[in-house]
Each structure stands twice: as structure tokens, then as C-alpha cells.
Amino acid sequence: MAEKKPDAAKLVDKHAPEVPKKSQATVLTELAIDRFDLGVTPEGEPYATPKTEPRLVRMLRGGRTSLRAELAREYHKKTGSVASQAALSDALQVITGQAGELDATPLYLRVARHGGGLVLDLGNATGRAVVIRPDGWEVVKASPVLFRRTELTGALPYPVHGAALGELWELLNVAEKYRPVIAAGLVSTLMPDMPHPVTALTGEQGTGKTSAMSMLAALLDPSPAQVRKAPRDVDMWTTAAAGSWVVALDNLSAVNDQISDALCRASTGDGDVRRRLYSDGELHVIAFRRVVYLNGIDLGALNDDLVDRLVTIALDRIPDHCRLKDADLTRAWAAAHPRVLGALLDLTCKVLDVLPTVKLDSPPRMADFGYVLAAVDRVLDTDGMRTYLGARTEMAEEVILSDPVLVELAAAVTEEFVGTSAELLALITPDHRLDWKSPKDWPTARQLTGIVKRRAPSLRRIGWTVEEAEKDSRARAVRFRLVPPPKSGGLRRPENDARIARVARNEDVSAGQGTYAAASDGASDDPECGQPASDTRTLPRDARTVARTPALPVTSTNGAAASVASDTSDESPQSQADHPQCTTCGQRLMLLRPAGRDTCDACRLAAERRAAS
Numbered sequence: 001m002a003e004k005k006p007d008a009a010k011l012v013d014k015h016a017p018e019v020p021k022k023s024q025a026t027v028l029t030e031l032a033i034d035r036f037d038l039g040v041t042p043e044g045e046p047y048a049t050p051k052t053e054p055r056l057v058r059m060l061r062g063g064r065t066s067l068r069a070e071l072a073r074e075y076h077k078k079t080g081s082v083a084s085q086a087a088l089s090d091a092l093q094v095i096t097g098q099a100g101e102l103d104a105t106p107l108y109l110r111v112a113r114h115g116g117g118l119v120l121d122l123g124n125a126t127g128r129a130v131v132i133r134p135d136g137w138e139v140v141k142a143s144p145v146l147f148r149r150t151e152l153t154g155a156l157p158y159p160v161h162g163a164a165l166g167e168l169w170e171l172l173n174v175a176e177k178y179r180p181v182i183a184a185g186l187v188s189t190l191m192p193d194m195p196h197p198v199t200a201l202t203g204e205q206g207t208g209k210t211s212a213m214s215m216l217a218a219l220l221d222p223s224p225a226q227v228r229k230a231p232r233d234v235d236m237w238t239t240a241a242a243g244s245w246v247v248a249l250d251n252l253s254a255v256n257d258q259i260s261d262a263l264c265r266a267s268t269g270d271g272d273v274r275r276r277l278y279s280d281g282e283l284h285v286i287a288f289r290r291v292v293y294l295n296g297i298d299l300g301a302l303n304d305d306l307v308d309r310l311v312t313i314a315l316d317r318i319p320d321h322c323r324l325k326d327a328d329l330t331r332a333w334a335a336a337h338p339r340v341l342g343a344l345l346d347l348t349c350k351v352l353d354v355l356p357t358v359k360l361d362s363p364p365r366m367a368d369f370g371y372v373l374a375a376v377d378r379v380l381d382t383d384g385m386r387t388y389l390g391a392r393t394e395m396a397e398e399v400i401l402s403d404p405v406l407v408e409l410a411a412a413v414t415e416e417f418v419g420t421s422a423e424l425l426a427l428i429t430p431d432h433r434l435d436w437k438s439p440k441d442w443p444t445a446r447q448l449t450g451i452v453k454r455r456a457p458s459l460r461r462i463g464w465t466v467e468e469a470e471k472d473s474r475a476r477a478v479r480f481r482l483v484p485p486p487k488s489g490g491l492r493r494p495e496n497d498a499r500i501a502r503v504a505r506n507e508d509v510s511a512g513q514g515t516y517a518a519a520s521d522g523a524s525d526d527p528e529c530g531q532p533a534s535d536t537r538t539l540p541r542d543a544r545t546v547a548r549t550p551a552l553p554v555t556s557t558n559g560a561a562a563s564v565a566s567d568t569s570d571e572s573p574q575s576q577a578d579h580p581q582c583t584t585c586g587q588r589l590m591l592l593r594p595a596g597r598d599t600c601d602a603c604r605l606a607a608e609r610r611a612a613s
Contacts, residue, residue, distance in 0.1 A: 024087035046099035054127030154222035163339035180384030203315035
């Protein structure tokens with residue numbers, strides 16, 4: 001039997017050098033380098049951009065649009081097998097190292113500044129964008145800057161030339177005086193390199209706050225989660241705000257200090273440093289500036305720094321016969337969106353053209369927005385600046401009137417005051433009145449110093465002079481100089497006198513921690529005093545003891561009659577009749593009072609205001 005000869009090809013292969021088999025991580029890395037250009041942001045975040053159109057940025061990790069997900073998909077197409085988690089992690093680690101050697105290139109979210117104009121990412125799969133210049137706008141095939149996308153990035157329609165903003169006002173329940181303010185806010189949304197005001201839509205139930213806010217937010221930054229609930233804490237806020245350019249918070253009833261500070265930082269530029277996941281001490285930097293909308297029936301007492309950044313839009317109630325079904329409103333907005341977007345871009349071009357020539361003698365706190373609003377007023381021939389400044393003054397008054405300490409200050413400081421916080425506290429604390437009970441959070445002198453400093457911007461906005469007086473060389477305490485506004489301005493307006501008088505008597509004033517009520521049995525119809533004609537009142541928890549414990553006559557150390565609260569629930573008619581009362585409102589008076597004084601402090605102050613006016 002003849003011996004079988006070996007195959008010549010096999011003999012050659014036997015003596016050839018062995019070619020090592022490529023690992024999964026090596027194949028994945030080669031796929032990434034062959035198909036993508038690598039980059040890194042100024043914050044140190046690596047990314048990849050396809051070498052072919054459309055050049056949509058892929059962040060290395062994330063959801064279905066991340067580089068990790070695309071590499072896993074392409075590996076399966078090429079080899080027919082599935083890449084392991086370890087191989088994907090090793091490949092991304094190599095890619096991160098290579099990207100870190102490159103010069104930093106910024107990524108933008110939805111809007112960017114480029115040259116002398118602006119760029120708006122349309123957010124669709126084609127990668128197209130709108131370039132906006134003073135001489136006009138156009139849709140370009142490839143964006144001149146790099147945009148990043150997130151799971152919250154929705155697609156914008158293609159804008160239409162030659163439309164008007166009138167269609168927007170037909171769908172929004174907004175009074176005409178607020179329209180230039182809203183238009184300026186939308187124009188400023190296209191400008192990423194400026195602080196943006198926080199726009200608050202307020203109104204009672206049935207005013208369309210959520211629908212209006214949703215359309216305003218979707219006009220330039222549509223999202224699958226257009227309207228969101230208020231964040232519980234700063235971490236939740238940072239996560240929600242990092243994914244979209246416009247953040248819309250629905251149905252706020254109160255804004256705590258942490259969220260207030262977070263909104264202020266997002267308005268002017270926020271940042272956060274965290275430990276990167278799955279690492280030992282490596283830091284991850286989050287830096288952003290956002291456009292924020294919020295709505296609520298009553299936002300409650302707000303901090304002054306947030307009030308300074310707030311644009312308040314009051315919505316009117318929609319008559320029942322004018323209401324639309326949600327589906328009809330959605331269809332109407334979808335049809336109008338391309339034309340409204342085009343009209344806004346037309347307005348933005350005109351604003352960019354006139355903005356360099358705008359001059360303001362006294363810019364508001366949000367100076368950049370003030371210049372944009374002034375440019376919009378010039379283009380549209382409107383007076384939105386007056387509306388904006390007037391709304392800020394009204395918000396300042398609400399801040400003052402919602403704080404019981406400041407209301408007592410407004411009632412007590414009727415002329416120039418210079419002194420320490422301890423002296424100011426003694427002046428505004430009505431502890432000489434038997435019906436007054438200190439609330440749980442009534443400040444100490446040290447706390448009052450902080451209150452005056454924090455609330456100084458709101459007080460100045462309504463006409464007060466608030467400044468630190470020169471210190472005595474021997475004294476350490478801060479001395480304030482307070483001058484109340486003229487009787488024609490600020491809280492001295494007639495419509496506020498009644499409320500100040502009620503607070504001075506502890507009546508019916510919400511203080512966040514409770515409401516205070518007088519224990520008076522009398523009544524008055526004096527509108528300046530504000531005492532209700534009926535003596536039927538709802539007694540809050542802080543004043544119930546005072547209200548139900550009658551005053552009984554006793555004798556003081558100097559032999560004069562005084563009054564104290566008794567634990568008995570019965571009071572004889574004789575003791576009621578003998579106790580002196582205010583001749584105007586019936587409020588019980590101190591027996592130890594100046595001779596000839598037959599009115600309470602609140603009624604006396606109201607009478608002085610009437611006489612002076």
C-alpha cells in the first residue's frame with residue numbers, strides 16, 4: 001500500500017511563524033479608531049465623532065446612542081459573536097487614554113455661539129443645524145460646532161421663513177403687556193453664553209400654566225419629558241438639569257433654600273464635582289448653565305437672590321367656552337411650531353443686529369437679559385422693560401409682606417432709624433401688647449442682622465434705604481441705617497396700609513410658620529385700620545391660648561392697674577367693660593400707656609399716614 005504524501009501547503013504552514021489571535025478588546029479598539037475621531041471636553045469627558053456624515057457625537061458611556069453600544073453592535077455584525085463586558089471596558093479604557101492626549105474641544109447642548117452668530121441643533125438624525133446671523137438665518141447640512149445629544153434631546157421641526165409670532169400668542173393665555181418679556185426670554189434662550197432669568201408662570205387653577213410652559217419649553221428644546229416634577233434635593237436637580245438645555249418644573253408650591261440656590265446657580269452658571277462611578281476617588285465634573293421655567297398657583301416666600309433672577313408672568317383664567325381638548329391643542333401646536341420657530345429666528349436676527357447699539361442707564365440685576373429685552377422693545381416697538389421692572393417690584397413687595405418680621409419693621413420704622421440690630425429688634429417687637437405672642441421663629445438680634453442683609457435688595461426695590469452705618473470705634477455690633485420709602489411708594493401705598501395694620505395687631509397674616517390673630521372683642525369698619533367688621537375669626541395655633549384666656553385686672557408694683565392672662569375660660573362682663581379699648585378698632589389697650597392715648601399703635605400709625613397724605 002502506497003504511503004500518502006503530506007500536503008505541501010501544510011508543510012509550509014508548519015514552518016511559518018504563528019500569527020497571534022486578536023483579543024475582543026483589540027478588535028473593539030480597532031473598530032473605534034477606524035470609524036471615529038476621538039476628542040475630549042474641557043471638563044475631561046472623552047467622546048467620539050463618526051468620520052462620515054452625519055457627525056453626531058457619541059459619548060463613551062450611556063444609553064443606546066453611546067459609543068459603547070455602537071461598538072457592541074458593530075462587533076456582533078463583524079464576527080457574529082457577542083463582545084464580553086470585560087472586553088468592552090478594556091477597549092473604552094484604551095480609547096479614554098488616547099482621547100486624553102488630545103487638545104480639549106467643547107461640546108454644546110442644543111445651542112452654541114459661533115463667530116458672530118448662533119447655532120441651533122435641530123436634534124434629528126440628519127445632524128442638520130440652523131446658523132443665525134444678524135443678516136438672516138439658514139439651515140445647514142453640517143453644524144460648524146459639535147453638539148452632544150442625550151436621552152432628553154428631541155427633534156425640532158424645520159423652521160419656516162416669513163412667519164409671525166402672532167400664532168404663538170393665539171395659543172398662549174398671556175396678556176399683551178407680557179409678550180415682549182416672553183419674546184426676549186425666548187431670544188435669550190438661543191444665547192448660551194449669558195445668564196438667563198428664571199421664568200415663573202403664575203395664576204389660579206384653569207389658567208393653562210402647564211400647557212403654556214410646555215409650549216414655551218418645546219419651542220426651542222423639545223424633550224420626551226417636557227414638563228417635570230420639582231426635584232427633592234440638589235442631586236436630583238443636577239441629574240435632571242444636566243440632560244436638557246431648557247428645564248420646565250411643574251406645579252411648585254414652595255421653593256426651599258437648597259432648590260432656590262440651585263436655580264440661582266443654574267441661571268448664572270452651575271457646577272458640581274462628584275466621584276466617578278466604578279472608580280476609586282476619580283472625580284467627575286458637571287458644569288452647566290440652563291434656561292429654567294416653573295409654574296405654580298402660589299410659589300410662597302422666595303429668597304431675594306431668586307427674586308432678582310425671576311421673570312414673573314401672570315396668566316388670566318381661561319373662560320370655559322374657550323377651552324380646547326388636549327388633543328386639539330397638541331395638533332394646533334404641532335402645526336404652528338415650524339412657523340413660530342421661524343418667526344422667533346427672524347426676531348433673533350433683528351435683535352443681534354441692534355443689540356450692539358443698545359444702551360441702558362441703569363441695567364437690572366440680570367443685565368444681559370435687560371439688554372436683550374431693550375433690543376426686543378426697539379425691534380417690536382413695545383414697552384416690555386416697564387412690565388419687567390414693575391413685576392420685580394411687585395415680587396419684592398410680596399417677599400416683604402410674606403415675612404412677619406419685615407412687616408413689623410415696615411409698621412414700626414416710620415422715620416429714619418440708625419442703630420444696632422438689638423435696638424432694631426426692640427423697636428419692631430410688639431411685646432408691650434398683651435395680645436401679641438412671639439412666634440417660634442422670632443429672631444434674635446444676631447438673626448435679625450442676617451434677615452436685614454438678605455432682604456435688603458427687596459427693601460431697596462420698593463423704595464427703602466438700607467445701608468450699614470458707620471461703626472462706633474468702641475462698638476463691635478453692626479449698625480444699620482434704615483429710611484422708609486415716601487408715602488406714595490413701596491409698602492406705604494394705600495392698598496398695603498390695611499395689611500400692615502393687621503400684622504401690627506397680629507391679625508390674619510400668613511407667616512409660613514403660622515398665622516397670628518388678635519384677641520380683641522371689638523370691631524371696626526375703618527379700611528385704613530383693616531379691622532374686620534365682624535368679630536368672628538379663625539384662630540391659628542400660635543394665638544389660641546392668647547385668644548381664649550381673658551385679661552383680669554391686677555395691681556402692678558407702682559399701684560397702677562395692669563392686665564395678665566388667666567387660665568380661666570370665663571370672663572365677667574364687668575371686667576370686659578372696665579378694660580380700656582381702642583376707640584377706632586376696639587383693640588384692648590395697655591393700662592400702662594401714655595396719658596391721653598386712646599388708640600392702639602396700628603390705628604395711630606394709620607391715622608398719621610392719612611394725615612400726612
